[in-house]
Amino acid sequence: MDGCPICFESLSRGACRLVECGHKYHFNCIRRWHYHSKNLQCPTCRITSRHLEDIERKVTINLAQFSDANLAISEITAQVGSLEIRSNDAQQEETRWTLEALNCKLCGEPSVRTNVFCQKCHTAYHEICLRTLHLEVGDFSRCVACCNCHQIFGSSSRELPSYRERSTRLLVERPGLHAAETQTHRSVRAPALDGFEVVQSWRLLSELQQQHCLLDLSEHKRKIQAHVRKVLNSHYAKGSGAIATKDQYTEINKIVSRNLYRISDNRYQPDKFDYDIEALRLIAIELRKIE
Amino acid sequence: MSQRLAKEYRALSKTLDKDPEYAHIVRLCPVSEENLRKWESLITGPPDTPYFGHEFALQIEVPEAYPIEPPKMQFQPRCMPHCNVDFDSGRICLSVLETAHWTPAWDLLHVVQAVWLLLSSPEPDSPLDVDLACLVRARDLSAHNSLIAYYLNGGSRGDMAGR
Numbered sequence: 422m423d424g425c426p427i428c429f430e431s432l433s434r435g436a437c438r439l440v441e442c443g444h445k446y447h448f449n450c451i452r453r454w455h456y457h458s459k460n461l462q463c464p465t466c467r468i469t470s471r472h473l474e475d476i477e478r479k480v481t482i483n484l485a486q487f488s489d490a491n492l493a494i495s496e497i498t499a500q501v502g503s504l505e506i507r508s509n510d511a512q513q514e515e516t517r518w519t520l521e522a523l524n525c526k527l528c529g530e531p532s533v534r535t536n537v538f539c540q541k542c543h544t545a546y547h548e549i550c551l552r553t554l555h556l557e558v559g560d561f562s563r564c565v566a567c568c569n570c571h572q573i574f575g576s577s578s579r580e581l582p583s584y585r586e587r588s589t590r591l592l593v594e595r596p597g598l599h600a601a602e603t604q605t606h607r608s609v610r611a612p613a614l615d616g617f618e619v620v621q622s623w624r625l626l627s628e629l630q631q632q633h634c635l636l637d638l639s640e641h642k643r644k645i646q647a648h649v650r651k652v653l654n655s656h657y658a659k660g661s662g663a664i665a666t667k668d669q670y671t672e673i674n675k676i677v678s679r680n681l682y683r684i685s686d687n688r689y690q691p692d693k694f695d696y697d698i699e700a701l702r703l704i705a706i707e708l709r710k711i712e
Numbered sequence: 713m714s715q716r717l718a719k720e721y722r723a724l725s726k727t728l729d730k731d732p733e734y735a736h737i738v739r740l741c742p743v744s745e746e747n748l749r750k751w752e753s754l755i756t757g758p759p760d761t762p763y764f765g766h767e768f769a770l771q772i773e774v775p776e777a778y779p780i781e782p783p784k785m786q787f788q789p790r791c792m793p794h795c796n797v798d799f800d801s802g803r804i805c806l807s808v809l810e811t812a813h814w815t816p817a818w819d820l821l822h823v824v825q826a827v828w829l830l831l832s833s834p835e836p837d838s839p840l841d842v843d844l845a846c847l848v849r850a851r852d853l854s855a856h857n858s859l860i861a862y863y864l865n866g867g868s869r870g871d872m873a874g875r
Contacts, residue, residue: 427816428779457780541749
């Protein structure tokens, strides 16, 4: 049978796979069944599956953890944390920690103008940088999350929307979600029988995708920027006189990093570009402008 | 989910016409095309059983939540003497029809098939007809079969309105 064994419709959209046995269903159908059956068995082979993989988006949900319907937001963020791509240059991070801790995590500019500070992981941001990043990854919701620990915080000017409101909006507005899926989601929400867990699953999936996207992008940018700083630091440390002030440092950092994001299509591609050489070249151009 | 029922209906008309494996299912279709929630089926008795040569009607009700919930299926009242069928009501005791055992990967054809198979393999441990179950348990096959044949051929069983 080519279709979903539960609704018999085509699996070309919204398909997911029970990781343990490999049987495929629509995300919606299988979660509805799990909710109804009160266990995590596969309807086809009755093997219990603890993981469900969204095939299109390559996101895996831990169903065992999730089966507790009283899911707190902290559990979601904990799960997202395991998706994080950790950067390898931990050493470099270490040495620059004191300096960086006060700079905007995204653009690297200094603390004087950072106006968002995550209380949970002590990371500083410019509000504008965070919001730009959210827009770039297609999140049009008004509240903003820490790129480092995913703590969600609002801004001083606007009230933080409640979690529930935000999730609904994510599903409706996220451009990556097909209209058809959004509609299935709605149709499932309507009857009482489908209940909490299906909706929660959707919410979690959407969260995961969102955060994954965000993490991905910020991680790429961070890696590219590490090269720029490395080159800049050597200039700065030498005291060659080329970079006189901290302001110049951050200005060049900003311009060069943005150029590099652009030429590498916002992806860190060390096999395609030699970022040290590119950074050196671009910094040289900027330095000449200063002189 | 009634789209799934429509799909089943379409697929069934092909399968039943062509597949000799289901020759014993004379009919399996909605009572009326307007309402896909009520179906009926007509099956013939399996060979080498006292039911052979007789036809039996099944009444099928498909709940709103199908296929998350199983279909409800029963024989016509007072037509099926079988140790797992309540004679007066036609109610069937069969695991696939119970919520605890049902899975949405099954369809109506599977269930009718399972009911048909039940006719040749009575399960005396979950009886709805104690007399017949006792005969099965005592392995008195000839008594069991002749009693069924007697009922099927119009033998009186209380207030039997039968054939």
